[in-house]
Amino acid sequence: MMVKEVAKIAGISVRTLHHYDDIGLLRPEKITAAGYRIYSDDDLSKLQQILFFRELAFPLKEIKQILSSLSYDQWEVMELHRNMLLAKRARMDQMIETLEKTMRSYKGEIEMNNEEKFVGFDFNNNGYEKEARERWGNQAVDEWNASKNTKSEDGQTELSESMNVIYRKLASLRHESPSSEASQAVIKEWFVFLNRIGNYSVESFKGLGQIYVEDERFTRNIDKFGEGLSIYMRDAMEVFVDSAVK
Known part of the structure; x- marks a missing residue:
């Protein structure tokens, strides 16, 4: 199978497959004279194992x-x-x-x-x-x-206030590029904050950003801080994760 076919069937991007090749994680069995990557059934089995690990x-x-x-x-x-x-x-x-x-x-x-x-x-x-x-x-x-956060009433109030502060910071930046230094600094704050109350790997953090857009309940609540904030956060979280896994 060619790289586009593999990407489609596996539900990942061509860019991801190219990256796996570049770092020696998944090298296609054959590369044509024209430079096209050709993946075998064994390559697909290995890719499945990789994606299980990534999950x-x-x-x-x-x-x-x-x-x-x-x-x-x-x-x-x-x-x-x-x-x-x-x-x-x-x-x-x-x-x-x-x-x-x-x-x-x-x-x-x-x-x-x-x-x-x-x-x-x-x-x-x-x-x-x-x-x-x-x-x-x-x-x-x-x-x-994850380190357990205090469950006192004061602790819950502090968490809620901290969350809203970060939302407001992000809302004020939502018209900038998600990859800007300022955007990434606040998204890192969000990542650190979430790991105070739960445990998020960088990959699950990226998935959470997608949920912000795909689930209208999240979208509705997040966008109360600013129209389009959920989309901006998803994109900024994706940039944060992609930078972290390089």
Whole structure:
């Protein structure tokens, strides 16, 4: 398959495939005399493994080391991928439940105490993460463990105020380029802030930015600070992540 076909079927960009080739992570089996990349079925299988690792927020450098390791066992890795994804799904299900309760609380249908607001944010007891760290080392595993923020009423007020300050800063910059130095400085503030209340790898941070635009509920709330802010944040977050993973 040619690079455009691979990009389409895998749901990634041609630029991403070119980057994987450039860093030696995924070299196509053949390059024609005209310079066209031709990918084999084995290349596609390797790409699938890479994307599983990326879904779990492994850095590209570490993925390359794992796939090139003499001890690499594809079946063993697939089993670990499955277990880690199942653990991730369980956490996401719990967080969705927390979010839905929060929405009901916002509408006045139920009351939530401070403990309930953070159910699902504790990633410290992930056994499969421990297994992956033991197998590939700490640097090869996404850092899921977030420091717990205080859950006092004062703590919640401080968080809310800090969040609004950052939104207002971003709203004031939304007519600038998302890649500008000022924009990236405040987006970094947003990334650091979110990791105070949860745990976001750079890849999940990028996905969150996409949700800001794709989910009208997020769009509506964010754009209260300024029309088009959600789109601006998505673009700035993408620039931040792309710079971080180079």
